[in-house]
Amino acid sequence: MKGGAMQPRPFMMHGPGGPMPPPQQFGLTETRPPLAAMQRPRFNIPGLNPSAPANAAGKISSTYDLVESMRFLYVHVVKARDLPAASAAGSIDPFVEVKLGNYKGSTPIHAANHSPAWHQVFAFSATHLQSHLLEVAVRAKDLAGAGDDLVGRVAFDLSEVPVRVPPDSPLAPQWYRLEGRRGEKLHRGELMLSVWLGTQADEAFPDAWHSDAHGAASPQAVASTRAKVYFSPKLVYLRVAAIAAQDLIPHDASSRAMNASVKLQLANQIRRTRPGGPPGSPNPMWNEEFMFVASEPFDDPLFITVEDRVGPGRDEPLGRIILPLNQAMPRHDHYGKPVEPRWFSLLRPGDDSPDRKHPDHKFASKIQIRMSLDFGYHVLDESTYYSSDLQPSSKHARKPSIGILEVGVLGARNLIPIKAKDGRATDAYCVAKYGPKWVRTRTILNTLNPQWNEQYTWEVFDPCTVITVVVFDNSQIGAKNGGDARDEHIGKVRIRLSTLETDRVYTHFYPLLALKPSGLKKTGELHLAVRFTCTAWVNMIAMYGRPLLPKMHYSQPISVMQLDYLRHQATQIVSARLSRAEPPLRREVVEYTLDVGSHMFSLRRSKANFYRITSLFYGFAAMAKWYDGIRSWRNPITTMLVHMLFLILICYPELILPTIFLYMFMIGLWNYRYRSRHPPHMDTKLSQAEFTHPDELDEEFDTFPTNRPADIVRLRYDRLRSVGGRVQTVVGDLATQGERAHALLSWRDPRATAIFIFLSLVVAIVLYVTPFQVLMVIAMLYLLRHPRFRSRMPSVPFNFYRRLPAKSDLLL
Template identity: 60%
Template structure:
């Protein structure tokens, strides 16, 4: 029996007994228990001494070969050094060991053929086992056997080595050369190792341009049009033209930028005079280093200051030595580094950190998140090497300021990483993002390292990503699931494989966590000095660009394409598919209200007489005992909550293709979504898409106009725009007020309920008088052009 297509996109629970995979006595104290144990033979090559020189050249260029069966690792070589120091670690997976002997060769690098100096041999049965948190195994000096003899006939060379059996919990594991990556050479070796990165600390730079004094325009016969332009890196903002057309203009405008520590850019302010629509003359400039700007950690105001402007003859002089300080020209500014604001380096929907930038304002963590990245299964081939498809996969996890990247497993569609990481959690209502990528920088070129020099450097390919909201996880429970890796391509939605994870969220303080649910999500200053929507979009874009640039400069780099994919840089772009998905999300939310109205309609139409009679009885009871209304409502919600507990989600959330409207997206809609900005399509395609967008936007415009019309009719009932309608409503209000004052409220409510729930034989198919009256009220749609 074939499995339905949508089953491929569902979350699968795995039955792994991870804690039992570590034998008693082998499990590290550091709770490295969410992954399977992987055994490795570690060889640390520290240094050598008194190596003999070549009789012909009088020198030696030593390096070391570490050989275990068919696997071979090589250290770097030193030129003309008899006492080299390598301090390199080699790791050989025990599952792939096919030899009982470890050989360490010392060689002399020559132009034609490397010369053999000697070796050290170890029996694997005699290698000790080390279990963290034991201290690292001490290296020992070993005499090199079969060493090349010196001129006096003696062999004196020794090498310092440490050899032990360990697991991936060993601290030498991340920096070790792995036999699985033996095919990687050159700088690609650094890109296959696991690493931990930290996002740069981001700050808001708030600049308030208040005024300037005694500016000297070139043309004194016309009123000046002064503007202030501020630049920070590639961020440029400009004030409006000063409304005071004088030599002392005033603006009093706020401009906000994003900067990262350490502050590398200068804040550059220029005062310009708009001579014409295409030309601005520079009146003065101010270069302000951010290191001297005051940090604002609370809501107290920052004092403003006057700064002198650099000016030379009305034009900015490029040579700093020729600039002249005219103290008559100065600018009044208020500049502050606002650390109490949360700089969002990602989309608000997937926020992973709600802490302020300033560490002084941090609270104690409320929990700990542990993630075991076990492996992947069924990955799709991402590139071609030697005529066959292959994938060199690694996983990236991002939460808060900490990014982690696993090691790269070469040429495997089912890599097993078995690496465990831990994060402090300050707010459970946050999201962790994990993505899987194909490493295309193993050889420094495109096409997986097989670049012939004609192609541009390749980018690491996206295999897929997942998001998990921590608040959906039960505390102290281990989740072991296989998550589908789903990507959207121009050809449609595609499953690229599965990512196997083990998660555990541990609560450190239940009271603190309960308190957080009533605490503001963002720091206090975010609400005291809120930003506009356009400001937030611009700041978020700049913050993501800064984070991507800084992490791509790390060694080894976490590349820009990886960071942008993890931070959802393209989420703000227009997409027909996303628009449909959001529309149907709204429809799903409104379905509950519509279901209530349908139920009331069925009750009022007597489609089920028993239900209608019971509704009458309940209404009369609540009417005669109004103090029972609120208790009954809360008791009903309590019972509904208990009933829904049986159907609570048992698994973490996953990305849904139906919810994303990915399965039903049309090819042209996907092609539009993956188009560049600005568009690179032909003119006729752009015209067709523009016409379609106008059609969709026209329907949205109609719906929004209808909603505005109803609201304006409601406002116009007492505005006397329709004197007769307003007069009728005012008279009705007077009669209703007198009637409600004379008649008991229970009697009025009972009559109203009996009228609403009257039997269909007493109903008319025509609209009711109140509905007719409301539809006849005027709106402002008549005033539109």
């Protein structure tokens, strides 16, 4: 490797006739960039990498070695004191301007303050060091419009700036006397600041003003260009059961029979019961249970309203109650005592306070409610195929971490120009989501080949999870409509952790693909470095035998239709919470990352799932062809060997099962040499996206409900899409089950295949030494055992099978 240049090397896929090159347009390209992680062993060698923290065993737990080192000049402007007056009134509106060559940044203006404090950091990339002189000037804002008056300045020669290497202690700021235009020392005015040379590993890097974002006009746009870390709100399921009511009083004196129902509302989530019978009774019963998604802190109360149906689409309230969520009983598992229902007094319509007396009626209406906060569930806010977090909401039921995931966002190349109409290229940034942690890189302005070189770390609790990395264009830069422009997505990358080898650094250019109504388009390539480090091998191997979701999902399962509704509500809560952060992670960014709307019907996806299923039957066709070859004596030696094996198994039937498992063991070992050496990426052929008819794409990107003018066409079209979406899901699930069986011996998940072939060898030996009749008796007794001795939890083989990877990760 000369001069540290990258050496791209495309991976090779194995086809039926041997290795074949990938498609040139949508392929994955492996690289060998000059990274520290690829140049040295990952052990804490004294003096080799002083910034790498180590665990008790001396092995590095998290380092900043997956990205190329970038040099930055940091300027930390702290405060000023004793600034001279700049106006006849004796006041000054100061701000600091930091200038390096053609790049300059400024602090906010402090009105009428002679001793302002800013505490702001400026970072100039080494590629922008166009001058050897750094100038930090204190200026006064001239409100008359004549310009900015220079109060004083401090100049630095870059050759004398110290170098700081993390984790060194932060550089202490110092007081500097201000100088005039001619270099003379001023009698008044001092500025406290510090200047040093560092890398992107510096703790001042995320919150610094970057020279890459010097073109951002507004402070909001500047804030949106910085690197940030976000966390999803803690979500929990709220279970509410409306049981019955007593002594309901009609809202009028008419002789019409009451038809009471209950309306439950938590924030924007509204559910209703069916009318309680018998009609006209003041004591209706419903016995209906609903689930809501609540987020901590539990500020939103639950509104419960009893309504009377007086006409079609017209309900009159009979009474209501407002319950804070802290009155709900917390449940961390299903072993606790059952939640007891409680009676609550209803308020009459128009009553604002529960303390208000009602002299008009003698008895107070009541409603019986059972309410609990179920912390034992995991609140799904992602698609179950691409879930990155499977932990329960309860802190007490969470498992310890099994490893560390490190992702280095190196850069991108050949991005499409999003702002070509405005005379600009693309203002790109990346968003990565794994578990509750979201990360956002800084925005690189006006370039089609941005270089971020930022590294982030996540704790891993389950290897059978997926990390999602998305590239967006920052539309807030230069926005003309007040910053309400939507950030446009450029492409998405998903990586399943179970398909990665531990302690190996994967560096690839991942293709970024966008499916539009006009067709499939490659929007660029994202350069990532990924490493999965296991810190608890025993726990990780044991995870393959445990249920995928917490126990509450199996002991008290939630229906599929209800899960879809709850997932939609969870994504809305996460989007709303992250959009209120500073800087905000915009709603369109969160929804695209979480695959909101992926359940809608698509003829393209249905065809892709159909071909996934048909490809599973190729194995049966190959077996039939092999059998036909044996029967027709095309190869006499092979046919004779098959005859001999058949006669041996007939004479010794106890060898049938050991032979089958031994055969799978040998096939697994043979396929080891053909195991995949690259992480998965979007497969355009599998997604049926390369040659899709324009009419099918128009149907896929059509709104739901459709915007077709004819009412009859709209009804039929919506019904077709609704039914087709369910069929699409069922077909995809069938394909996933078959692909998991294929993954047993394909080394797609190296640990799962190793476990399976080892168990196959053990089972083969046990079946060889144990009489066949004994095995059959034990198997039948086990299958016909009494229900008392059966567990409601899934079995270990079932859990192992659920954790196997499938090709659903590769679908667009």
